[in-house]
Structure formats: structure tokens, C-alpha cells
Amino acid sequence: MDALLEDLTALLGPGAVLADPSEREKYETGWRYGKGRARVVARPSTTAEVSAFMAYCHGKGLRVIVQGANTGLVGASVPDEGGAMAVLSLERLNRRMEIDPTDRTALVDGGVLLSALNGALAEHGLHFPVDLGADPQIGGMIATNTGGTRLLRYGDVRRNLLGLEVVLADGTVVDTLSALRKNNTGLDWKQLFTGTSGLYGVVTGAVLQVAPLPRQRAVALVALSGGGAVLDLLRSLEGGLFEVFTAYEVISGEALAAVFRHQETLRNPFDEVPPYTALVELASSLPESSLDLASLLEEALGAHMEAHGEGVLDARFGKPAEFWAIRHHVSESLRGEGRVLAFDIAVPRSGLPAFTEAVKAWLGREHPFMRVCDFGHWGDGGTHLNLVWREADSPLPAAELVPRVQRKVYDLAVLEHRGSYSAEHGVGPHNQHYHDLYTPPAVKAAGAALRAHFDPEGLLGITRLW
Incomplete structure (x- = not known):
């Protein structure tokens, strides 16, 4: 030593x-x-x-x-x-931060924090629009292909990555720190390292595409009668407001009620907690004098309510920070309800109501003491399906109950609804078994061949993707 x-x-x-x-x-x-x-x-x-x-x-x-x-x-x-x-x-690998407002790019070290990057970009009227509750490093965001709450408008990290610098397992440095948006010359090197958990190499630098900061935002909380109404409103808003539609976050009644039970500073805008609530956000770089987003949102919701009155129960307009605070306190509030088993699931958007109801039906038969408290990014097909229960109510110890429930929920998502067991959290020891279970053999073989090329000794990471 x-x-x-x-x-x-x-x-x-x-x-x-x-x-x-x-x-x-x-x-x-x-x-x-x-x-x-x-x-x-x-x-x-x-x-x-x-x-x-x-x-x-x-x-x-x-x-x-x-x-x-x-x-x-x-x-x-x-x-x-x-x-x-x-x-x-990589916490000390944070010196480079070169912003080019003309190219609308940022060249950064892999250890730069998202908050630090956005602080520097704000001075130029820009931001990196992959938004999430944590404050990760850019290298980690690339390794996991972070999505976030505004993927609906801006896409994930993969869509906003232009160039990459990687150190391979033997110390070789590969520099492809290009700011090109168009480069059709063969293999897209950077994408081999995006979303692969750092198993092929260490991301030490990146060139990111950044976006203008919005000059205005408009938000609403819309009370909805069920999953079908959630999708009806989504289709309506995309059809009429696609260019300024930036976020569509959905919170179930069970999850929303937990927020107001445990967050005394947050106000419930509704008389009663609805079955589902959609947080709708519009944003634009145009000034209000050119485009009044608040009025546009009110008009769009009013027209939708006239056409789908039975599905929309209520709508409230307010300050973005206040409504987003409700959304961002869901996970914390659910922990105050009891034991939480959290899932990060994606299915095609059209299948989200059926998938959720299938989970509820199975739990009702097999484990009726568990409650489904779902919320998440319905605009891009992602749902944070949280199952909550009091351990005193369960006839089974958690060590036996959890794997049984996990397997069933993942089977429903992957095998019956053509979804993913990991929408945005990546693969690690926590869900390694399910990667082994559901990944097609041909995909495993290709991944293993690349791993053997980049890291033949298997020195990087503890995850076994292939």
C-alpha cells in the first residue's frame, strides 16, 4: 500500500x-x-x-x-x-469551460458540474437544457445518457453531444472534441461511450450543444380524470403548441397527496386531489411583447376543456417555481409514507395507462397492501413507478417481497408492453440481473466485442453489461 x-x-x-x-x-x-x-x-x-x-x-x-x-x-x-x-x-477535473456563443457550444472537462456549466452559460444567455433534480458532472451525464424533465423539447444528452475526449483503460487518449453538427464520415465514435456506464473508457472532456435561455415560461397544473385524459391533453398540446411545448410531467393522485401531507410549505391548488395532475410548461426565447405564452396556454387549455370536458377536471395557472417545487418534492414525500420500491420504467406513451393499470391489478390480487404512487415524464414515455407500503402490513419480509415484485413489474414493462426496465438511470449492480435477463443475445455479443477491444483486461467498472 x-x-x-x-x-x-x-x-x-x-x-x-x-x-x-x-x-x-x-x-x-x-x-x-x-x-x-x-x-x-x-x-x-x-x-x-x-x-x-x-x-x-x-x-x-x-x-x-x-x-x-x-x-x-x-x-x-x-x-x-x-x-x-x-x-x-473526477471531482477535480473541472478546469476547462470554453463557451462559444457563435457556435452555441461549450467545451468542458468531464468533471464540470451541471450547475457550474449553467452558471457560466447564463452570462451569455445560454443553458445546457438537460434538466434534472440532482447536480451531476457532465462526464457522468454522458456515461448514463441523462434525460431529465425537458427531454420532450430538447432531447437527452446523446442528442446534444457534439464531441468527446476519452481515456481508454490502457491510458490512451482519444480526442474527438469536434464542434461539428454535421459529420457524416462513418462511425460516430462519441456515441459508443454515451449511455454505456463508463465501461469503454473515461470521459474527460466533451463539446456540448447548448441552447438560448428562455425569456419567458408559462405553467399550469391540470387536473385530469385518468390516464386516457392525460394522453388526450398531451396530443392536444403537441398538436397546437409544439414549438413552445417544453415539459409534460404527470403526478398520480396518490403521489400528489403525499406531497401535501409532508411538505407544509407547498399549497394544494385544487379543492380535491385529482386522479392525475399534469404539469404543463411552455417556454420561448421570444419576449412577451411578441408572444404571450400565458395567454396562449390559457386559450389552448380552454379549447381542450370544451372539446374534452369530461376528462379535464380543473386547471390552475401560477408561478413556474411554485409548481415545479411540487413536482420535485414527490420522491422525498413518498419516503415519508413508508417503505418505497422505486422503478424507472419506459414504455411507448400510448401504453402508459394500460401498463399502470396492469401493475395495479396484479398488486390488488397478490399484494393489496402496496400502493402505486406513480409520477414522471409522460411526455417522453417515462414513469417513476413507486410502490409504497408499511412493512407492518406485509406478510412477507422485504428481502422476499422486493425481488418477487420487481420481476413481475419488469416482465409487464419489457415483455408485455415493449418497454424498458431502465428509462434513464442506466445499468448497475442494482438492476444487473434484469439486464442479463432481457437483453437480446446479439446485443450482448456486440457489446462484449467492443468491451474486449477497449478494455480487454476488464479493469473498468463493476457493471457487467456484456
Whole structure:
């Protein structure tokens, strides 16, 4: 251990290498799942240092787990329990942040935080529009292909990624930091590393496409009678307001009621909690003098209510920050209701009501003490299906109940509704079994061949995608 510390300190400099258990602890514990033990934590501050570190680990056969801001939800960002892995933290790899307002691009280090990037972009009237509740690093967002609440308008990270710099497992640096939006010359290198959990290489830099900051937003909370009404309103808004329609977040009655039970500072705008509530957002870079979004939204909802009066129960207009606060406090509030089993599911939008009802019907027969508290990004087919119960009401211990319920819910999503067991959280130890179960053999074979090319010794990560 002394020789390892001495070698790595020589490579990375004083303060960059952590070996004391008290210093390592925060790097060994995941945000929601996963806790392991690291042999050492390395924190390089340049791409050259990442390269030197990876070359050293490759020569020693030392396995590495790459860690960004450690905000992932599937346990893929922490070491295993063996105590032999090195954590490569990118928290100090945050020096580059080159903004080009003309190209509308930002070249950043992989360790730059989303909040820091948006703070710098705001000075130019720009933002990186992949919006989510956590504050991840850009490298981690690329490795997991983050979606977020405004995917409906702006797309995911993959759609906004122009160029990439990657350090491979043997220390090789591959620089494709291009700002080109059009480059039809063959293999799209950057996409091999997007959404593949960092298993092919370490993302040390990226060129991102950024967008103008909206000058105005208009939001409404719409009370709806059920899943069919949710989709009717979605179709209506897309048909009439597509150019300014930026978000469509849906909260079930069970989830919304939990928010108002546990968040005393948040006000319920409705007389009664409806079966479903849609948070609708419009945004535009045009000033109000050119386009009055608030009036446009009121008119569109009024017209829809006349045409679908039985599906729309009520509508409220308000300040964006206040309505988004309701949406962003759902997960926290559900934890106050009891034990929570959270799913990150995607199915085609048209199938969301049927999928949700199928889960409810099965639970009603098999586990009636569990409540479905769903919410999420219905505009892009994503739902955070949360099952909540009081452990005192369950005849089964959680260790037996959870895998039984997980398998059934995932079977319903993947096999019966042509969906995904991981809409946006990625793959890690928490859901590794389901990746093995549902991934077609041909996809596994292709992924394994690429892994053998980029990391033949299998030194990167703990997830077994292939």
C-alpha cells in the first residue's frame, strides 16, 4: 500500500490521493444503492493525469471504478466490497469551460458540474437544457445518457453531444472534441461511450450543444380524470403548441397527496386531489411583447376543456417555481409514507395507462397492501413507478417481497408492453440481473466485442453489461 500511494502521489501530486478510511468513505457509498470498499481514491485534475493514472493501473492490473458526482441511482458509481478497486474521482477535473456563443457550444472537462456549466452559460444567455433534480458532472451525464424533465423539447444528452475526449483503460487518449453538427464520415465514435456506464473508457472532456435561455415560461397544473385524459391533453398540446411545448410531467393522485401531507410549505391548488395532475410548461426565447405564452396556454387549455370536458377536471395557472417545487418534492414525500420500491420504467406513451393499470391489478390480487404512487415524464414515455407500503402490513419480509415484485413489474414493462426496465438511470449492480435477463443475445455479443477491444483486461467498472 505504501508503494502504491507513493507511486500515485508522484503521478498526481500532493492531496490527489486518498487512502485514509475516513477520507474514502464518501466515495464508497452510493446515492441510493451500493456501498463498498476502495483500496485508494485518486483525484486527477487534468486529462494527462487521468491518462497517467489509467496507464499505471493497467500495468499493475488494478481495477478502477470511475466516479463523477456520485448521484447515480443504480449502484454503478461505487467500488465492490472486496477492497481491491481504485476509485477514480473526477471531482477535480473541472478546469476547462470554453463557451462559444457563435457556435452555441461549450467545451468542458468531464468533471464540470451541471450547475457550474449553467452558471457560466447564463452570462451569455445560454443553458445546457438537460434538466434534472440532482447536480451531476457532465462526464457522468454522458456515461448514463441523462434525460431529465425537458427531454420532450430538447432531447437527452446523446442528442446534444457534439464531441468527446476519452481515456481508454490502457491510458490512451482519444480526442474527438469536434464542434461539428454535421459529420457524416462513418462511425460516430462519441456515441459508443454515451449511455454505456463508463465501461469503454473515461470521459474527460466533451463539446456540448447548448441552447438560448428562455425569456419567458408559462405553467399550469391540470387536473385530469385518468390516464386516457392525460394522453388526450398531451396530443392536444403537441398538436397546437409544439414549438413552445417544453415539459409534460404527470403526478398520480396518490403521489400528489403525499406531497401535501409532508411538505407544509407547498399549497394544494385544487379543492380535491385529482386522479392525475399534469404539469404543463411552455417556454420561448421570444419576449412577451411578441408572444404571450400565458395567454396562449390559457386559450389552448380552454379549447381542450370544451372539446374534452369530461376528462379535464380543473386547471390552475401560477408561478413556474411554485409548481415545479411540487413536482420535485414527490420522491422525498413518498419516503415519508413508508417503505418505497422505486422503478424507472419506459414504455411507448400510448401504453402508459394500460401498463399502470396492469401493475395495479396484479398488486390488488397478490399484494393489496402496496400502493402505486406513480409520477414522471409522460411526455417522453417515462414513469417513476413507486410502490409504497408499511412493512407492518406485509406478510412477507422485504428481502422476499422486493425481488418477487420487481420481476413481475419488469416482465409487464419489457415483455408485455415493449418497454424498458431502465428509462434513464442506466445499468448497475442494482438492476444487473434484469439486464442479463432481457437483453437480446446479439446485443450482448456486440457489446462484449467492443468491451474486449477497449478494455480487454476488464479493469473498468463493476457493471457487467456484456
